[in-house]
Amino acid sequence: MDLETLVVPALVLVTSGGVWLVGTRWRGLPRGGLLTAAARMLEAIGLLMLFLALNLGLGGLAILAWRGLSGRFVSLYLLNDATLGVLSLVQALIFHWWWQASPRRTE
Amino acid sequence: MPRAEDGRRSHALRLLGAAGLLLLVVGGFTPLANELNRWLAGPLELRPAQAIVVPGRGGSDPDEVLTNASLRRTLRAIALQKKGLSPLIVFSGDDDEIDARVRLARGLGIGAESLLPAPGAHTTREEAVLLEGLLKPRGVQRILLVVDPIDMPRTRALLERRGFTVLGAHTGGGEATGAEARLHLLREVGIELAAWCYYRLRGWL
Secondary structure, three states: OOHHHHHHHHHHHHHHHHHHHHHHHHOOOOOOHHHHHHHHHHHHHHHHHHHHHHHHHHHHHHHHHHHHHHOOOOOHHHHOOHHHHHHHHHHHHHHHHHHHHOOOOOO | OHHHHHHHHHHHHHHHHHHHHHHHHHHHHOOHHHHHHHHHHOOOOOOOOOEEEEOOOOOEOOOOOEOHHHHHHHHHHHHHHHOOOOOOEEEEEOHHHHHHHHHHHHHOOOOHHHEEEEEOOOOHHHHHHHHHHHHHHHOOOEEEEOOOHHHHHHHHHHHHHOOOEEEEOOOOOOOOOOHHHHHHHHHHHHHHHHHHHHHHHHOOO
C-alpha cells in the first residue's frame, strides 16, 4: 500500500482522536458509551445494506418485468447510480432512529 | 420475547454492518479490486485475427463525444488495426455510439472499407447474436475482442458459444489508484458478477 492511500484514513483517525479527547475531557461523555455508539453505527450500516439490496432487487425486477410486458428495452444500468446508495442510507437512518425510539427496542 | 427477538435482529444487523464495513476497508485500501480486475481480464492474446470486435460501452455523451470507456475501446481497436493484426474493425453499440466511433476511426486514418458498423443490439447477448449473423456469412471465425477487463469473461463466453474463436485484447493496462477508484472498480466487478449470474440463470452462458 502506498503512502498516499494512508492520507484519508490517517486524517479520520486524527479527527476521531480529537473528538474522543474533547468528548471525554470537556463534555464529560462516558467512555463506555463509545462501544454502544459503534454498535449502533454497525446496525445502521447493516440497515443500509438491506435497503440497498431491496432497492436494487425491486428495481431489477421492475425493469425486467417492464421489458417483458412492453417489449421495449430499458437498461438495468439505470440502477447503477450512486444516488441510490445515498437514498438507501437516508432510508436506513430514518428506520434506525424510528426503531430506536420504539418502546419495544431494548438492549 | 419481543426483547429477545429485537436482540437477535440487532446482532444480525451488526454482523451485516461489520461485513459491509470490512468490504469498504478491504475494497478501498487493499489491491483486491485490481487483482480481481486482472483475473477477470485473462491473458492478452495479441495475434492476427479476421476481425477486431468492439462491443458497445456506455454510448456517447450529449455532445456526441464517446464516453471514457467507449473511447478507450475504440482507440485500442484502432491501434490494433494499425499494427496489422486484422483488416476489419466491427463496432457495435447504440447508433450514436457507433457513429461517433466510425467518425473517430475515419479521422485517425482508418479506411471506410475496414470499418463494419453493427447497430441494433441493446445487450451483450444481443450483440453476440448480431455479430454471429453479421460475421459468419463473411467467413469470420477468429476475432480479437476489445472490451474492458471485467467484461471479458461474459462477452468471451457468449461469443465462443456462437462458434467464434476469441482472442482477448482487453483495454485498461493500468491499475485503479486511490481508495475511491478501487471502490468504483469493485462496484463494477459486482455489477458484472450480477450480470454473469443472471445470464447463467437464463441459460445464456
